[in-house]
Amino acid sequence: MKQLTGFKLAIVTWFVALFFGFAQTGEGTIQGTITDDYGIYVPGASVMIKSLNKGVVSDQDGKFTFVNVPAGDYTITVKYLGFEDTEAPVTVTANQTVAVSIVLSSSNVELEEVEVTGFGLGGQARALNTQKNNTNITNVVSTEQIGKFPDANIGDAVKRIPGITMQVDQGEARNIIVRGMAPQLNSVTLNGSRIPSAEGDNRNVQMDLIPSDMIQTIEVNKAVTPDMDGDALGGSVNLITRSAPQSFRLAATLGSGINFINDKPVINGSFLVGDRTKNGKFGWMVSASYNDSDFGSDNVEAEWTDEFEYNNGDEDNLESVDVNPYNNTYELRTYLVQRIRRSFSANFDYKFNDNNTIFFKSMYNWRDDRENRYRVEYEILDGEDIGPNDFSVVDGNLLSFPAETKRQTKGGINNNRNKNRRLEDQRMQNYTLGGNHLFGNVKFDWMAAYAKASEERLNERYIEFESELMVSRTAQSEYPRYAPLNQADLALDNFEFGEITEENQYTEEEDFNMFANFELPANLFGKGDGTFKFGARGRFKNKNRANGFIEYSPIAGLETMADVATKDYSDPDFLAGSQYQAGYFATAEYLGGLNLTNTDLFEGEDVPDEYLTANFDVTENVYAGYVMADQKLSDKLSVLFGIRLESTHIESTGNELTLDEDGDFAGVTAVNGESTYTNILPGVHFKYNATDNTVLRFAWTNTLARPNYVDLVPFSEINREDEEIVLGNPNLDPAKSMNFDFMAEHYYKSVGVISGGVFYKDIRDFAYTFVTENEEGYEVYQPMNGDNAMVYGAEVSFQRQLDFLPGFAKNFGVYLNYTYLNSDAKGIRNEDGDERGDLELPGSSPNMFNASLSYADKKLSARLSGNFSDAYLDELGGNSFEDRYYDQQFFLDFNVNYSFTKNLSMYASLNNITNQPLRYYQGVSSRTMQMEYYERRLTFGVKYNIF
Numbered sequence: 001m002k003q004l005t006g007f008k009l010a011i012v013t014w015f016v017a018l019f020f021g022f023a024q025t026g027e028g029t030i031q032g033t034i035t036d037d038y039g040i041y042v043p044g045a046s047v048m049i050k051s052l053n054k055g056v057v058s059d060q061d062g063k064f065t066f067v068n069v070p071a072g073d074y075t076i077t078v079k080y081l082g083f084e085d086t087e088a089p090v091t092v093t094a095n096q097t098v099a100v101s102i103v104l105s106s107s108n109v110e111l112e113e114v115e116v117t118g119f120g121l122g123g124q125a126r127a128l129n130t131q132k133n134n135t136n137i138t139n140v141v142s143t144e145q146i147g148k149f150p151d152a153n154i155g156d157a158v159k160r161i162p163g164i165t166m167q168v169d170q171g172e173a174r175n176i177i178v179r180g181m182a183p184q185l186n187s188v189t190l191n192g193s194r195i196p197s198a199e200g201d202n203r204n205v206q207m208d209l210i211p212s213d214m215i216q217t218i219e220v221n222k223a224v225t226p227d228m229d230g231d232a233l234g235g236s237v238n239l240i241t242r243s244a245p246q247s248f249r250l251a252a253t254l255g256s257g258i259n260f261i262n263d264k265p266v267i268n269g270s271f272l273v274g275d276r277t278k279n280g281k282f283g284w285m286v287s288a289s290y291n292d293s294d295f296g297s298d299n300v301e302a303e304w305t306d307e308f309e310y311n312n313g314d315e316d317n318l319e320s321v322d323v324n325p326y327n328n329t330y331e332l333r334t335y336l337v338q339r340i341r342r343s344f345s346a347n348f349d350y351k352f353n354d355n356n357t358i359f360f361k362s363m364y365n366w367r368d369d370r371e372n373r374y375r376v377e378y379e380i381l382d383g384e385d386i387g388p389n390d391f392s393v394v395d396g397n398l399l400s401f402p403a404e405t406k407r408q409t410k411g412g413i414n415n416n417r418n419k420n421r422r423l424e425d426q427r428m429q430n431y432t433l434g435g436n437h438l439f440g441n442v443k444f445d446w447m448a449a450y451a452k453a454s455e456e457r458l459n460e461r462y463i464e465f466e467s468e469l470m471v472s473r474t475a476q477s478e479y480p481r482y483a484p485l486n487q488a489d490l491a492l493d494n495f496e497f498g499e500i501t502e503e504n505q506y507t508e509e510e511d512f513n514m515f516a517n518f519e520l521p522a523n524l525f526g527k528g529d530g531t532f533k534f535g536a537r538g539r540f541k542n543k544n545r546a547n548g549f550i551e552y553s554p555i556a557g558l559e560t561m562a563d564v565a566t567k568d569y570s571d572p573d574f575l576a577g578s579q580y581q582a583g584y585f586a587t588a589e590y591l592g593g594l595n596l597t598n599t600d601l602f603e604g605e606d607v608p609d610e611y612l613t614a615n616f617d618v619t620e621n622v623y624a625g626y627v628m629a630d631q632k633l634s635d636k637l638s639v640l641f642g643i644r645l646e647s648t649h650i651e652s653t654g655n656e657l658t659l660d661e662d663g664d665f666a667g668v669t670a671v672n673g674e675s676t677y678t679n680i681l682p683g684v685h686f687k688y689n690a691t692d693n694t695v696l697r698f699a700w701t702n703t704l705a706r707p708n709y710v711d712l713v714p715f716s717e718i719n720r721e722d723e724e725i726v727l728g729n730p731n732l733d734p735a736k737s738m739n740f741d742f743m744a745e746h747y748y749k750s751v752g753v754i755s756g757g758v759f760y761k762d763i764r765d766f767a768y769t770f771v772t773e774n775e776e777g778y779e780v781y782q783p784m785n786g787d788n789a790m791v792y793g794a795e796v797s798f799q800r801q802l803d804f805l806p807g808f809a810k811n812f813g814v815y816l817n818y819t820y821l822n823s824d825a826k827g828i829r830n831e832d833g834d835e836r837g838d839l840e841l842p843g844s845s846p847n848m849f850n851a852s853l854s855y856a857d858k859k860l861s862a863r864l865s866g867n868f869s870d871a872y873l874d875e876l877g878g879n880s881f882e883d884r885y886y887d888q889q890f891f892l893d894f895n896v897n898y899s900f901t902k903n904l905s906m907y908a909s910l911n912n913i914t915n916q917p918l919r920y921y922q923g924v925s926s927r928t929m930q931m932e933y934y935e936r937r938l939t940f941g942v943k944y945n946i947f
Helices: 002-021 123-133 143-147 154-158 588-593 807-811
Strands: 028-036 046-049 054-057 063-069 072-079 086-092 097-104 138-142 164-169 172-178 187-190 217-221 236-240 249-259 264-276 282-305 326-353 356-380 392-394 397-412 422-439 442-473 482-484 496-521 530-554 566-568 584-586 602-606 616-632 637-659 665-691 694-705 716-719 724-727 735-748 752-764 767-773 779-785 788-801 812-826 847-856 860-869 872-875 884-886 889-899 904-911 918-922 928-933 937-946
Touching: 028 072, 028 086, 046 063, 054 063, 063 422, 063 496, 072 097, 086 097, 123 138, 123 217, 123 735, 123 752, 154 164, 154 172, 154 217, 249 282, 264 937, 326 442, 397 422, 397 584, 397 588, 442 588, 807 812
Parallel strands: 028 097, 187 236, 637 716, 724 779
Antiparallel strands: 028 063, 046 054, 046 072, 072 086, 138 217, 164 172, 217 236, 249 264, 249 937, 264 282, 282 326, 282 928, 326 356, 356 397, 356 422, 392 397, 397 442, 422 442, 442 482, 442 496, 496 530, 530 602, 530 616, 566 584, 616 637, 637 665, 665 694, 694 735, 716 724, 735 752, 752 788, 767 779, 788 812, 812 847, 847 860, 860 889, 872 884, 884 918, 889 904, 904 937, 918 928
């Protein structure tokens, strides 16, 4: 330990010596800021001192820095797509920092007939300039560009970026898939700090939690550099909040709308206001957003099997019948949902002098998700529960049989928060303090951030009634359905009381980040400008889950469904088809009004097997350090190379649970797990500027993805009744990937781009659920590492204003991108232990496509947008028959905006024109596992801006 402490001290001493060695020079420094004529920062501008052959790029706050500048007079040249070059004189004094402010004016637009923006330089210009001048392969989308699409949350906005598709929840984009990599394999950060996840069993960040109007820029890094977190196997998505403006800024939006599934309203509003003091030292920006949407969904679900057995008089030797695959369960669900999003952000910065600035950024997101669900479930009675005369088979199709039928209402207690609904209270907060400093020739930046995500579901209630019915089954697998042979069997008094349960769930993840970076000039190859950068990072995370479950039995007076308040929730316009009719259920008001704590009415019993294995506590500490250099090899070719070291230490606590032969709780024991591993992640990025507007890029990088927390917990559940064992795996290794990327980009002066590229990922130790059988005949489920997988594909993208067309046609613009993906996973075994061949990596959609046609003149702008993603393997089963697939989806949206003045405009959006359902299927596309419909949504309102 003393040796280690001495080593750390030596490293710190070396860094301090290096720091002060570069802090004093005989040359000067230039610190600059670039804004437009509205006072909005200009990121991604190319800034040159041609006489010195020095060049830098402005950051997200429009700032740039030149160090090691000999004393004298110079001209700074700023290049920006869509604008003529802008020049500014500057005089440099030795050992001093000179401040310069440069304004790019919209009067300098080269093509005046092309409307680049509704105000200032425009979102598309900002995004493409940043993308063009980045060293690594990125896609950048600005807030103004987001505003041109009808996207209310960040998830819906991100899905329009090449190589990205989204998984939806209740019709809203939630989980991000980058280049076929599942959500937990990607990194999502806010201002460079990792966003924690409120999901209980994975690392997924809920992208629909963050309103799109709270974000200034979205950066998707598809090839990460050594100064970025290494756990970004698919890619890293960085969400950048707004900074304080150069001068007074006020913007507000107020709108409404309608959800056509239930004709309920949408209410939304947002504002931002910011300013800077007259001396320019203190700046502030405050913004808030509110959205209230009352909607729902129509849902059908099924599970499939290819085995059928019945009792022919001997329960120990069941008979089997050859049948075509059939759905042995069927569910019809009606969801009523209300989602209220509130988001607040406050950002401040203070400039002590030209060399020292500190900033504070914060964001608080709070979403209430209230839900009622009315579910009728049918499960076939087979095996020992069915005789030879209880079913019928025609042409191999099982068509009639007895089924256990359950009618269940999901809700919550009757108070001001739950309102007789299940309330999912999700919150995400982030507070960041950081600074940017310049000491002589050394740039130093640091940041400390605290983030927390939580999900609380209190007093979540279910009431269920059950019966046994003879039912018929449709042989059409795409639209599965059960129906009672005798409608009289649906009488309320035929459904006996089953159970009343109440759950309490809480998941919390806290994340503390800190990093420090040093950057100094270096000329390793004698070819001109270059930098050397090094730094360290610590990330300290804790995630815990505390759930509870109680089952209540009425003491008297509750025997059948006829004894409770009911309502018919059938809908002749059910979106999956009028043949699906829900029928009667206990009302949410009745369920919410029950006083379950009254011991004269109900007896409560804790059911530990429902929650104990889901409860855990995990601490994960990551220590990282890196060195990298960005150097010119010629006037056109540059290279960025470096190495990152990440050390991970994990401690976890879970539960070992046993159920006896009758399915009763037989005992629990707390268990601990621990693991430590270190990853070395080298990377190289080449950038070749073939012309001023044509860029070629190549990257070799190494990344990783840490396993889901729930998979790392050393829990176990031994169910002797069902002969099943479910295990965690604290020895699970992180997935590791070696990545190769090549991209060619050509940027148009009229603000547009055409690009194309290929990529390849060699992945090792990816995680999947291994299903096997032990010596006692029990099925065992445990996450395991696969051997390796490869993912390769290609991307093409084109966006441009059609300014070369005559007349009004020049006002049209197109936005197109397509991604092809292929994957092959090895080392995955079936329940017999045999390796499965010809398997795709779960999450990899083979084809993704975005298309948008826009029109914009001085007053009117309109856009029709399409988003397509192909079907892909979502979850591996024990064999190919049990594999679950996420079906293809195509969304079509339309939005229009009309500007009365430069400050006041009106907008309208129509989303999901195609009424695209969420759909899963089992094995083959005709076997529906789930189809959930959401209908269209119309929103409209006004926007007001003052600059």
